[in-house]
Amino acid sequence: MAKKISTKVLTDLHLNMVRIRRFEEEAGKLMEDGKIPGALHLYVGQEAVASGVMAHLTNQDQITSTHRGHGHVIAKGGQFAPMFAELYGKATGYCKGKGGSMHISNMALGILGANGIVGGGPPIAMGAAFSNKFRKTKQVSVTFFGDGASNEGSFHEAANMAALYQLPCIFVCENNGFGEYTAQSNHQAVTDVADRAAGYGMPGVVVDGMDVMAVFEAAEAAVQRARSGAGPTLLECKTYRYYDHVGVRGMGLTYRTDEEVEAWKQRDAIASFEALLVKQGVMTEKKLANVYARVDADIQEGIAFAESSPFPNPADLLDDVYFVGANS
Amino acid sequence: MSEAVQSGPRMLPYVSAITEGVQQVLREQDNAFVAGEDVGQAGSVFGYYQGLLAEFGDRRVIDTPISEKGIIGLGVGAAATGCRPIIDVMFMDFLGECMDEVANQMAKMRFMFGGGATLPITVLTMAGAGMNLAAQHSQSWEAWLAHLPGVKVVMPSNAYDAKGLIIAAARDDNPVFVVLNKMSLAMPAEVPEAMYEVPIGKAAVIREGTDFTIFGIGRMVHEALSAAKTLDGLGINCEVVDVRSIQPFDTETAIASIQKTHRALIVHEAVRFGGFGGEIVAQLQEEAFDYLDAPIARVGAPFSPVPYSPALEQAYIPNADRIVSEVKKVLGL
Numbered sequence: 001m002a003k004k005i006s007t008k009v010l011t012d013l014h015l016n017m018v019r020i021r022r023f024e025e026e027a028g029k030l031m032e033d034g035k036i037p038g039a040l041h042l043y044v045g046q047e048a049v050a051s052g053v054m055a056h057l058t059n060q061d062q063i064t065s066t067h068r069g070h071g072h073v074i075a076k077g078g079q080f081a082p083m084f085a086e087l088y089g090k091a092t093g094y095c096k097g098k099g100g101s102m103h104i105s106n107m108a109l110g111i112l113g114a115n116g117i118v119g120g121g122p123p124i125a126m127g128a129a130f131s132n133k134f135r136k137t138k139q140v141s142v143t144f145f146g147d148g149a150s151n152e153g154s155f156h157e158a159a160n161m162a163a164l165y166q167l168p169c170i171f172v173c174e175n176n177g178f179g180e181y182t183a184q185s186n187h188q189a190v191t192d193v194a195d196r197a198a199g200y201g202m203p204g205v206v207v208d209g210m211d212v213m214a215v216f217e218a219a220e221a222a223v224q225r226a227r228s229g230a231g232p233t234l235l236e237c238k239t240y241r242y243y244d245h246v247g248v249r250g251m252g253l254t255y256r257t258d259e260e261v262e263a264w265k266q267r268d269a270i271a272s273f274e275a276l277l278v279k280q281g282v283m284t285e286k287k288l289a290n291v292y293a294r295v296d297a298d299i300q301e302g303i304a305f306a307e308s309s310p311f312p313n314p315a316d317l318l319d320d321v322y323f324v325g326a327n328s
Numbered sequence: 329m330s331e332a333v334q335s336g337p338r339m340l341p342y343v344s345a346i347t348e349g350v351q352q353v354l355r356e357q358d359n360a361f362v363a364g365e366d367v368g369q370a371g372s373v374f375g376y377y378q379g380l381l382a383e384f385g386d387r388r389v390i391d392t393p394i395s396e397k398g399i400i401g402l403g404v405g406a407a408a409t410g411c412r413p414i415i416d417v418m419f420m421d422f423l424g425e426c427m428d429e430v431a432n433q434m435a436k437m438r439f440m441f442g443g444g445a446t447l448p449i450t451v452l453t454m455a456g457a458g459m460n461l462a463a464q465h466s467q468s469w470e471a472w473l474a475h476l477p478g479v480k481v482v483m484p485s486n487a488y489d490a491k492g493l494i495i496a497a498a499r500d501d502n503p504v505f506v507v508l509n510k511m512s513l514a515m516p517a518e519v520p521e522a523m524y525e526v527p528i529g530k531a532a533v534i535r536e537g538t539d540f541t542i543f544g545i546g547r548m549v550h551e552a553l554s555a556a557k558t559l560d561g562l563g564i565n566c567e568v569v570d571v572r573s574i575q576p577f578d579t580e581t582a583i584a585s586i587q588k589t590h591r592a593l594i595v596h597e598a599v600r601f602g603g604f605g606g607e608i609v610a611q612l613q614e615e616a617f618d619y620l621d622a623p624i625a626r627v628g629a630p631f632s633p634v635p636y637s638p639a640l641e642q643a644y645i646p647n648a649d650r651i652v653s654e655v656k657k658v659l660g661l
Contacts, residue, residue, distance in 0.1 A: 062409060096442035103440035112408055113441060117432050123401020124408070124433060131406040134361065134387065141405070154428070157398030164393065320443035321477050323501040 005213075010282050013055060013212050015291060017047040017270045020071040022295050023080060026303065027070065027087060028248040035307075036087045040101050043071035045242035048269035049174050050075035052215025053142060053235075056223040062110040062128040062141040064121030066174075067102050068241075069114030072144055077109045080302030090309035097312040098320065112141075118179075119152025121145055122171065126158040129169035129232075140168040140226040148179025150193045156200075159234065163200040168226035170219070171197075171234040174209065176241040181255040197234035209237030210269045213276075240264035340519040342512045345487035346376040346452070349494035350414060352523045354384050357412050360498060363390040363402055364416025364452075373418060374454060374513060396422050400429035400451075404437065407449040407503075414498060417453040420507060421464045423472070434503050435478035449504075450497040455483075456509040456547055456597055457645050463633035466641075468546065468598035473505050474575040474607070480504040480528055481574040485549035487517035489572060492526030500528060507574075509547040509597075531578035533585065537567030540655055541585040543608055545571045545596035548627075548646060552595055555651035564655065574604055582608060583616045590621040591658060595651055600628025625654045 024042045031040045043050070046068070054075035057063070065072040073083060078094070086093025087101055094106050102116035112128060115121045125143030132139040149155055150173055162169040173193045177184050190196065197204025203225075207218040215237055222233035242261060244250020277283035340348065354360050362377060368391035371378035381389040392399050396417060403415040417423060423430060430451075437445045457466035473481045480502055484490040490508065497504035534549065535556055544552035549570045556566035567589055569581065586592055592612060594605035605626040612624060627646045635641050 062405075064405075094442065095440060095444065098442045099440040105441040105444055107408070107441070107444045112405065112445075113437065115433075117428055120428065120433055123398050123429055124405040126398065127402040127405020127407075128409045129405070130402050131409040131411045134406065135359070135410055154397045154401065157393070157395035158401060160393055161395060161398045161402065320439045320441075322480075323438065323446050325501075 007282055009055060010277060013051050013216060014270075014273060014277060014283070015295070016051040016054070016075045017212060017273065018291055018295050019298075020047045020050060020074045021270055022292070022299055023074060023083070024070060026299050027084070028243065030087070030303070031247055032249070037089055038100055039246045040087065041068040041246055042243045042248065043068050045264065046174055046176060046209065046239045047071055048212035048215050048273075049172065049209050049237045049239055050144070052212045053170075053172055053219040055216055056219050057110070057140070057142065059109050060137070060139050062112050062125065062139065064112045064125040064141070064143045065114040066121060066144055066146060066149070067114065067116055067118070068146070069104060070101070073104050073106070073111055073114070076111050078104070078106065078111070080298050081305040084302040084306035085309050088306040088309070089311065090306055091312040092305070092309040096320070119145065119149040119154040122149070122155045122158035126162045126167060126169050129162060129167035130165060132168050133165070138227055140170060140223055142170045142172055144172050144174060146179065147173060147175040147177065147184050147193055148182075148187060150196060151179070151188055159196070159200045159202070159232070162232040163202045166229065166231040168229070169232040170222045170226055171232060172219075173234065173236040174239055175236055176239050178241065178245070178255070180245050181253055183255070192236060194234055194236035202232045202234055204234045204236065206236045206238065209239030210264070210267045210272070212269055212273050337518040338521060339516045340487050341514050341516045342487040342490050343374065343376050343514065345491040345517070345519045346494065346508065347378060347380070348519070349491035350377065351380060351383065353414065353495060353498040354380065354388060356523065357498065359410060360412040360414060361388040361390060362414045362416060363392050364399055365392055365394050365418050367391060367416050372416065374510065396425035397429050400426040400434060403449045403451070404429060404434050404447065407447040408437065408445045412448045412498065414450045414452065417451055419465050420453045420455040420469050421467050423453065423469060430473075430479070431476055435476040439478060446501050447503050448501045450494070451503070451505045452494070452508060453505060454508050454510050456511050457634045457641060458511040460636055460638055460641060462636040466634035468507075468596065470507050470545070470574050471598055471602060471604045474604055478503065480576065481507060482528055482572060483507045483509075483546040483574060484526075484572065485509070485512070485544065485546055485570050487515065487519050489526050489570075491519055492524050493528065493572070495523055496525040496528050499525065504528065507546065512547050526572070529573045529576040529578060531572050531581040532570045533567060533581065534570050535566065535568035537565045537589060539565045539589055539591065541567045541569060541589045541592040542651060542655070543569045543571055543582065543592060543594040545574070545594070545604060548595040548597055551646065551648045551651060554648035555655070558648065558652050559655055562661070564659065566655070577607065577611070579611050579615060582612060586612055586616045587619045590619055593625040593627060593651060593654055593658065595627040595646055597646060598628055599631055600626055601631050603628045622658050625658050627651050627654050
């Protein structure tokens with residue numbers, strides 16, 4: 001760590017990563033037990049990215065997320081109860097049960113939606129950044145996307161326009177090595193997605209996405225740059241998806257080896273950060289156990305809330321298709 | 329005032345009515361801006377943003393790269409965060425470049441977010457054949473858009489409606505597509521200088537009749553009027569309804585007309601198969617079956633891409649003659 005970071009920041013980074021990990025582990029079980037309908041794309045393994053980036057954002061700053069979006073929502077301030085309720089398809093969910101896992105959003109927290117379309121987020125985040133500049137606020141927007149999405153035209157158009165207009169937009173590529181089930185080496189000729197930044201006239205930075213402090217520091221520079229009006233940055237975080245593309249065990253496709261998964265788990269972002277915190281005296285084993293106990297209690301509360309919540313009323317289906325009422 | 333009375337009605341071509349509508353919106357709404365390809369320095373390839381850059385500056389009249397995904401995304405992200413973007417998609421055909429941003433993002437965001445997002449976004453885009461611009465610059469894709477829950481779609485047939493629908497669209501807190509027609513650009517109509525709205529979702533009975541209703545969409549309204557004149561000479565008194573709003577569609581006005589005339593034909597420039605005319609037919613047979621005295625006819629383009637050669641294009645585009653012959657066929661004449 002180059003400079004002194006407060007204990008509060010360090011423990012918050014840790015707490016967020018644990019909140020994400022435990023939420024995803026439980027959500028995965030609930031999906032595989034058939035309690036949560038539909039498909040969940042789980043974030044386990046990538047926690048350092050959402051936590052390290054979001055540490056620099058306020059509720060006014062916007063993000064666009066991906067189909068693998070729970071981690072972003074949690075790190076941006078999302079609460080377990082309305083998140084679980086949304087996954088259960090309940091009326092008390094963040095989207096009243098109309099969006100589900102792939103569309104969780106909350107405007108008050110600056111979450112412009114997870115997105116079911118690979119590459120759906122970057123143009124929207126660029127538009128939010130345009131709006132921030134147009135309205136002369138100091139807000140920034142961050143778009144999370146994967147190595148797979150970096151092959152979509154939408155990413156390239158958004159990157160070009162963000163750089164052209166010097167927008168306060170940060171492009172965070174979570175390179176987890178796979179576009180769905182296709183390895184990066186089979187879907188793009190570059191090794192570093194960050195190389196693509198040069199083509200648009202913005203800095204491209206590669207960072208170890210399994211090291212939350214490395215992500216934290218790189219994101220700090222990118223957010224400061226955006227907030228100061230100097231324009232966008234492409235921040236590539238090399239990370240890994242422990243679970244399958246969908247669910248936990250997924251469809252059992254043989255696209256990667258158990259050895260590869262195990263090798264990445266040896267570099268687990270949470271375990272290594274915990275070892276560091278204990279070594280530095282920021283945390284003790286007891287304090288760590290308390291964090292997990294608190295998070296688990298929150299999770300049980302969230303699940304209970306979701307399970308006891310009502311389903312949406314089919315009579316309300318057509319609400320929210322259009323804005324109805326006096327226009328602005 | 330007195331000068332205006334002396335000089336008679338104020339006539340403006342369609343192109344200038346578009347300009348005036350956008351200009352008045354930009355004056356009214358500080359958080360509105362126009363963004364699109366060649367909208368600033370060039371003033372649009374169709375000329376309808378001429379002078380706006382000079383008046384409003386490049387903060388509010390924004391030239392974009394040729395990047396339709398980016399342009400629509402810019403509009404969606406900006407609309408969700410406090411702006412009221414007017415987005416220009418130069419040719420409607422270019423929607424193919426950004427159909428995800430339109431269909432999966434813009435149209436659905438409010439619903440997917442459980443009502444959390446409001447998207448006051450207006451998209452102006454240019455449809456229609458007749459200028460020998462061939463298969464990728466001449467299409468009428470309104471039925472695609474009308475099929476998307478979450479967006480509204482209007483098609484002004486004349487200068488008055490163009491201005492009034494643009495203003496209504498810009499004041500609406502939903503995404504609204506204003507589908508313009510390139511062959512109508514020079515066509516004048518009486519256009520008041522004051523700001524006014526033409527309500528979205530309302531058709532207009534522009535010619536009263538008793539024997540037959542012709543529903544016209546977009547520029548085809550004028551062909552419908554021309555056909556009505558010809559049919560008058562044959563003793564057939566036609567009512568002409570300018571559909572104006574595709575989504576929402578004014579079912580009520582359509583039914584009222586059928587209750588009076590008992591026969592109908594729909595004409596649009598889009599390909600007939602799967603065109604919006606089919607939706608109107610379906611609604612009328614569902615809601616007004618007992619009032620119908622004959623099958624409802626449809627006139628649209630053949631099932632072919634828009635051809636280039638003037639000889640082929642003129643044969644392709646629906647016109648008054650085809651309307652007349654279809655009406656006669658329905659009547660057994």
